[in-house]
Amino acid sequence: MENKVQLGTLSMNSSPHIVTKLDTAKTMKYVLLALLPAFCVSIYVFGARVIALTAVCVIASVFFEWAYEKLMKKPVTIADFSACVTGVILAFNLPSGFPFWMAVIGCFVSIVIVKQLFGGIGKNFANPAIVGRIVLMLSFTTQMTTWPVPRGVDGTTGATPLNLMENGGQLASLKALFLGTTGGCLGEVSALALIIGGVFLIVKKIIDPIIPCSFIGTVFVFALIYYGVKGSDAGALHMALYNILAGGVMLGAIFCATDYVTSPIMNNGKLIFGIGCGLFTMLIRLFCNYPEGVSFSILFMNLFVPLIDRTTMKRYYASLYGGAKK
Template structure:
């Protein structure tokens, strides 16, 4: 007979390494990234390389200066750099991309203790900092399949959707149709233009059981429902902008989103409501990044409210002072 081994939990040894999870996220982003490469040209490659390279560099230097174990092998810095690049316009100067990488890795991630300790998504925070610091450069959109980036500018689909026919005629552009939004024939960030590529990547992550559908479905579904109630085109609203990128790749971040399924649903609903409010009533045409960042801050409270109560356990009584 075999010996009875008594040991503390966890007992399941079939765990997934962080590097494997990150590798799957990289693979899932490749369809949308490849579409951006086709639509905007070789500068997508160099901008992505700058983001990834600087993220790896800052993580290595940070960990070395802090005398902590090196973590670049877990590929989390690569994922942060790739997602940051997907949140940038192709025309952004490289030095600004490096600034974004510094904010993401040094300030948001490493100063809070590294992977799993950061309270907010590093790439989203970096995008918002860049948007506030360099608004002109961060909103310099160009038309796809055009090499003259300095002369041919374009508005994003959400901006075009808010214009009347007179303004559209003045700038010589039209509102993209569903096909344009799916395939990427629009202006926008690298990760916003091709909804089909993002959807393929999201499905891949679900099939590989890297993410659950709770947060993405509640996020996308709430934007769809609220847009329909308000009289907006709900299909257009979910295909345009960075909704798919945010829902599948940033609202599912392990470190900054709730662990429980109920919590994920609440998180997604909150993101959807805030995104709709910003798009419909705010001055910004896009609200995905702001919504996820705000919900990141609320994640500890969501987890506390949606946690599963242990059977037979009693809540600790508050002592009267």
């Protein structure tokens, strides 16, 4: 149920305000369906523990939302499936061997602190799953960077494609990155599975392609220029493709950066937002002591969304009314 604010005789609901047949619950179901291909690939690559870890994150997220709203005597909103989506996306940002109790802490941060304390769905300032991942990364760095190897590979733990790139190891093939037979978090191993989910969401008009395309395109162009100038044994084009297929770029661009609440409204704003996410991702990857920058870049750009909206909407209405006067 949406929160309402009474302004005199005007009753205002929280966003979204566009009336369509597509409600929040149906939207979240589509997102869950879009995540299914990556989920299946992850099970194939890492085994049955993927199911258990994802289930823990979903159950914990739903429970925390229900418990908080009951405690605060607010309408219970678990039927909109938004907590389920948060739980799945958070699980997708974790290694398959991540301890369950630590994952529950991440769910608490995502649902209670980031979402509910700021008023619930539609009012959070940042993507809940992204903040949950960052808190887990800063709190449990060892566990968040211990990567179980894919099925059929010798050993118990190994490096991710981004770790190999940063440390000068033998790079994974582009085919392996595209199909999903490399190490990494649950939801970032198969670019193909994520693209299938993204195309589904675009066809169903759940997300706009501007943010994913500008995000991924900026990563590609930045890497192409950087490695073209610096030089690389693999070649600039290969490294540009490697950067968009490895790590969390696809997952972040398609499923996290496109969050309705924490992304801009206007098309120009979405373009600025996507470019900013891609730019900061590459700056962190190439010039900071951390191989991945997707989560930090999305959180950073989330903070700029009010400014982006205010600027782009002001310019849009100024041009609209200015054109009308002419």
